Amino acid sequence: xxxxxxxxxxxxxxxxxxxxxxxxxxxxxxxxxxxxxxxxxxxxxxxxxxxxxxxxxxxxxxxxxxxxxxxxxxxxxxxxxxxxxxxxxxxxxxxxxxxxxxxxxxxxxxxxxxxxxxxxxxxxxxxxxxxxxxxxxxxxxxxxxxxxxxxxxxxxxxxxxxxxxxxxxxxxxxxxxxxxxxxxxxxxxxxxxxxxxxxxxxxxxxxxxxxxxxxxxxxxxxxxxxxxxxxxxxxxxxxxxxxxxxxxxxxxxxxxxxxxxxxx
Numbered sequence: 071x072x073x074x075x076x077x078x079x080x081x082x083x084x085x086x087x088x089x090x091x092x093x094x095x096x097x098x099x100x101x102x103x104x105x106x107x108x109x110x111x112x113x114x115x116x117x118x119x120x121x122x123x124x125x126x127x128x129x130x131x132x133x134x135x136x137x138x139x140x141x142x143x144x145x146x147x148x149x150x151x152x153x154x155x156x157x158x159x160x161x162x163x164x165x166x167x168x169x170x171x172x173x174x175x176x177x178x179x180x181x182x183x184x185x186x187x188x189x190x191x192x193x194x195x196x197x198x199x200x201x202x203x204x205x206x207x208x209x210x211x212x213x214x215x216x217x218x219x220x221x222x223x224x225x226x227x228x229x230x231x232x233x234x235x236x237x238x239x240x241x242x243x244x245x246x247x248x249x250x251x252x253x254x255x256x257x258x259x260x261x262x263x264x265x266x267x268x269x270x271x272x273x274x275x276x277x278x279x280x281x282x283x284x285x286x287x288x289x290x291x292x293x294x295x296x297x298x299x300x301x302x303x304x305x306x307x308x309x310x311x312x313x314x315x316x317x318x319x320x321x322x323x324x325x326x327x328x329x330x331x332x333x334x
Contacts, residue, residue, distance in 0.1 A: 074189040075217040082106045082151040083209035089153075092126075092161045092169070093118060096137045099153045099174035108149030109176040116142060117174065124249035124282075125300035126161035129169055130257055130318035131194060135161055138175040138253035140281075145176045150186070152212065154204070164299060165316045170204075175253050187253075188260040195261070195319040230270040234332050242275045247285040247297040247305065255279035258296055258318045265324050294331050296324070 082102045089095040100114025116139035121128060129135045151174045158168030173190070193199050199215065206212035234242060246262060248255035259279040266272050280288060282304050285295060289308035297305070299314045313327040328334065 074186045074193075075213060077148065077150045077186050078152055078213065078216060079106060080209045080213050082108075082149065083212055084152070085154045085206070085209060085212065086156040087153050088156050089159055092121070092135075092159050095135070095153065095155060095159050095169065095172045096121070096174070099137050099151045099172045102151035102153065103149060103174055103176050106149060106151070108145070108147055108151075110144045110146070113139060113142065113144035113176055116140070116144060120249055121161070124304070126163040126167075127249060127298040127300040128254055129161045129163035129166040130254045130298070131320070132166045132317060133158065133168065133170045134166070134194060134319075135169045135172045136175065136254050136257060137172055138177070138250060140250045141177050141179050145178055148176065148178045150175050154212075177253075184256055187256040188263075191257050191260040191319050192264075195321065230268075231332075231334055234271065234274055242293045243291055244275060244277050245285055245288060245292045245295045246277060246279045247282060247295055247301055248279075249301065249304075250281050254298070254318060255281070258315060258324075261318060261321055261324050262296060262328075265321050265328055268321075268325075269328070296327060 084102060087098050089098055096117055097114060100117055103109045104111055117137045120139045128137055153172045155170050158170040160167045161169055202215050203212060206215060244262065246255045246258040256279045259277050262277050266275055282301055285305060286308055289295065289310050292310055294311045294313060296313050296315050302312050302314050305312060311331060313331065315323055315327060317323050
């Protein structure tokens with residue numbers, strides 16, 4: 071997990087922060103990006119505007135919000151911050167409120183942090199590790215957890231599935247979509263890739279993280295889209311199945327969506 075820990079130094083971690091509402095929670099995470107010279111105050115405002123314009127889709131798992139905006143001149147370098155709240159706050163999400171953890175990302179480009187997103191998704195998907203992060207008494211202790219190596223999952227935890235129907239005519243593509251294409255969509259892509267690896271379907275299906283605007287143009291290339299409820303409403307009818315995922319870290323939920331799509 072070294073790349074993830076490199077992006078979240080001790081100075082970018084604050085625990086038991088008091089925030090009266092979601093705006094204050096995002097500002098606290100943004101202030102840490104500013105203080106560690108990752109971004110400027112302008113980027114913090116861009117993160118807030120992202121939620122106001124696109125809704126609370128950044129609440130990608132129960133209790134967890136992943137604050138971010140598009141790469142912009144307000145980003146000085148790729149980095150992240152970690153804010154654990156003393157009292158959870160509501161973002162207005164239908165199923166994942168209230169939020170007690172806000173992780174903020176400022177990215178120079180859409181691809182610089184893909185591996186770190188995968189590492190973070192794996193950490194938060196593991197119940198024991200997630201609980202340890204919630205209990206960590208100090209920023210130093212929390213960062214040590216981020217630096218630790220997760221135990222590999224048994225390779226036979228899910229039986230390999232037969233090849234998807236129609237795969238003989240070329241690779242299938244599944245899009246994971248968020249408002250900006252650089253944060254939550256990468257989280258979901260990482261979880262989907264994990265399911266495909268377990269199924270041994272990586273040779274048949276490619277995945278791509280993208281934003282809402284690009285997704286409408288790319289939908290014709292895909293067999294399906296996975297996204298949040300808020301983004302699904304924004305996309306509307308794009309001509310391919312759209313599956314809503316409530317918990318972007320849940321391989322169980324993504325597995326069920328795949329079984330539904332392919333009638334497995």
